[in-house]
Amino acid sequence: MAGLHDYVESLALRTGQGRSTDEAVLTLFMAGILRPRDARNSNELTATHIASVRRVINKWIDSGDRDRDRISRIANDGDYSESALDDAYKEAEKVANRRASKAKITFDRIGAELSGTIPRTRDEIKDAEERSYLSAARLQTPLEGRNDDEMIWDNGLVPLDALMFRDECPACTSRTSHMAGSLIGQREILKSACFCEINRARAIGGAISMLVDSMRDAALEVPTDATAQASVQLIANTAFRFLLRDIRKVSPDQPTSIAACTLFFLHDCSWLRSGAAALMQLSL
Structure with a gap:
């Protein structure tokens, strides 16, 4: 059938030289080989x-974040007893301390x-990492323990896209009743999405x-590049x-x-709206 040969050939090329089929599938997915209108056929x-x-994405979810899953198991093993929760929080602190690396x-x-x-x-970096792991392990909501002052940037300004995140x-x-970053939450979100x-x-x-990432690299390489510097300033005043x-997220x-x-972008459409708005503004 039309297109099948190209698809199979692309998979064959990606699985050559010891590469896995899973990696090939994600490479084609990353490249956007299937257009939205084609998905309806x-x-x-x-x-x-x-x-x-x-x-493949479900397999990636199941492979899990070992630190997150270990923290979650510590709490669950004690049926969320006080001592088990204390141990889980101590483990989260230990992981966060390690994750606050020189590179970060x-x-x-x-x-x-x-x-x-x-x-x-x-x-401050360590505390942010610890909150992230406690949230993913379903031991704390993402904003628990934060006051209103922390929702304002350190320059005293409100993010340009703040309104996009105001209401749930x-x-x-409704995609999941669990924390979006947890293993079960990720499974349910993926299953519920078309x-x-x-x-x-x-x-x-x-x-x-x-x-x-590209804008940051360009601004560092050529400090006189007005477009790159302005783009960095725009992003610096959004949730992004x-x-x-942080270290490169997608490569x-x-x-x-x-x-x-x-x-990450599937679990909350606020990020999608903000990302689309930022891309549109940067293109203009």
């Missing part, structure tokens, strides 16, 4: 591709310098993640400022990185 090619993408501190400083903001201390979307919150939604999260999430201050050299990115 029921045929062998689209069905095979969609099923393969779902299978360096990227945070570079992003802060480029955007004219205040770099975080190592303790009923459709998004392929067009998955592909949209891939397209917007992958584009904004790679573009911000964290991409300026064509690492096909599995698109799985994590897609799930």
Whole structure:
């Protein structure tokens, strides 16, 4: 059938030289080989591709984050007893301390310098990592323990896209009753989404993640590049400022990185709306 030969040939090329079929599927998915309008057509090619993408992303979810899963198991083993929760929190603190690496501190400083903001201390980076793991392990909501002052940037301004995150979307919150970053939450979110939604999260999430990295590199390489500097300033005043201050999230050299990115943007359409708005503004 039309297109099937090209699809199979692309898979063959990607699985050569010791590469896995899973990596090949994610590479084609990252490249957007299947257009949204094609996904509505029921045929062998689209069905095979969609099923393969779902299978590989589910496999990525099941491989899990070992630190997150260990923290979750510690709490569950004690049936969320006080002592078990204390042990889980101690483990989260230990993991966060390790994750607050020199590389993270360096990227945070570079992003802060480029955007004219205040770099975080190592303790602040560690606290953010700890909150992230406690949330993913379903031991704390993402904003628990944070006060209203922390929702304002260190320059005293409110993010340009703040209104997009003000209200929860009923459709998004209904995808799972668990924490979106947890293993079971990710499974349920992926299962509830149609392929067009998955592909949209891939397209917007992958584009904004790679573009911000490219802008940061351009601004560092050529400090006199007015366009790159202005683009960095724009992103620095949106929720995506964290991409300026962290290690590269999505790379064509690492096909599995698109799985994590897609799930992140799939769980909350506020990120999709903000990402689309940022891409539109940057293109203008």
